[in-house]
Structure formats: structure tokens, C-alpha cells
Amino acid sequence: MLILSRSVLNSFFLFPFQNFRYVYVWHALMGYWGGLVPNARDTKKYNPKLTYPLQSPGNLANMRDLAMDCMEKYGVGAIDPDRISQFYDDLHSYLVSQDVDGVKVDVQNILETIATDLGGRVSLTRHFQEALEKSIASNFQDNSIICCMGLSTDSIYQSVSYISIYIPIFILFS
Numbered sequence: 001m002l003i004l005s006r007s008v009l010n011s012f013f014l015f016p017f018q019n020f021r022y023v024y025v026w027h028a029l030m031g032y033w034g035g036l037v038p039n040a041r042d043t044k045k046y047n048p049k050l051t052y053p054l055q056s057p058g059n060l061a062n063m064r065d066l067a068m069d070c071m072e073k074y075g076v077g078a079i080d081p082d083r084i085s086q087f088y089d090d091l092h093s094y095l096v097s098q099d100v101d102g103v104k105v106d107v108q109n110i111l112e113t114i115a116t117d118l119g120g121r122v123s124l125t126r127h128f129q130e131a132l133e134k135s136i137a138s139n140f141q142d143n144s145i146i147c148c149m150g151l152s153t154d155s156i157y158q159s160v161s162y163i164s165i166y167i168p169i170f171i172l173f174s
Contacts, residue, residue, distance in 0.1 A: 024146065025100050027091065028107035029128060033067060035077030036087075046087045047080035053113035071110070078114050081127050088135035095139075102144025105132065 030036065036048040052075050055068060079087050095103065111128060115121035136145045 022101040023099065024102045024104055024144070025095055026104045026106060029105055029110060029132070030076060030079055030107065031087070031091070033107055034071060034074065036079055038077050043077070046083045048077040049080070050075040051078040051114045051117070052076070053110065054116065055113055068113070071113075076110060076114055078118070081118060081124060084128055085131040085134065088131050089139070092135045092139035102140050102142075102146070103136070104146040104148055106148040108147060 028035075031043075035051075036043040036046060038048045038050055053068065053071050055072065092103065111125050112121040115124040118124050119127075132145075136143065
């Protein structure tokens, strides 16, 4: 992961009237779109397992999504729920050490498609949300998270600390 400092960012972009005040970094709920590579040296401690998402018939009746189709075909390196707190804390503490102010967490909807063998979508979502919220609170100031693709019912009802972020986004795009 390449992290650029504020001074480097300011030199790349020609905004003479504005300096970057905040730097946020994107990551998916499982680290990246397809999760973590199960056999990679640096990911083994999170015990990722290749899991194949299953979309509901109702979801499939809507517009097809190339990203989801690829994840169904090739799988997702799902992080062991017992290690998700460690994963988030390791990732977020590293980002803070690189002068990052917050994160945009994407692909939060993946949990409902891989939860069958991981305890069910409600308990899995609760577990991941609690781990994410704890890591955000302990590593970043000011609840520095932007949520993306987290408007499933499970995510909205499980979130405690950053529910207010969902409401404006929902209103904006509805």
C-alpha cells in the first residue's frame, strides 16, 4: 500500500489556493475487494479462507454487478472473524503512523453474501461492525470514517458509532 504524505500530495496537485487538510485512505471491509490472499506471508496471521459469495434471487433480479460476479466465480479471501479485530487494528494503526486521518470503508455489503458458514449474516455483521468501530475509535480522532456500500439492513441496525454518516448518504442518493 502506497501512502503519500500531505506535502507530497500538495506537490502533485496544482491547487495553489488550497492545501490538503485531511488525508483519507480507501479500504474494503475485507481489506480489498476480493479480501486477503489466503497464502500470502503477511496475511496468514488473519487466517483468510477462500469463500464463494452467494447472492440472493432478489439481488440477482436487479442489475448484475461485474465485481460481485467475479467474487462469486473466483472467491473472496474472507478474514477469520476471530482475527478481524487484529486485522483492523494493524491496518489502522499503520495508516495513522503514516499520517492518515481516516478511512473510507467500502464493500461492506459482502458480509451478507458470505455469512452462511460463518455464523449467519446478522451475527457476522455485528462482529465486524464492532471490530471496525473499536479500531476507528482507538486509532483515529473524531470518528474518521466514511462508509460505503453499507446500507444493508444488517449494517444499519448494527452500527452504533457512525450511524449518522449513513443517513445523509442515503438521503443524497435516494
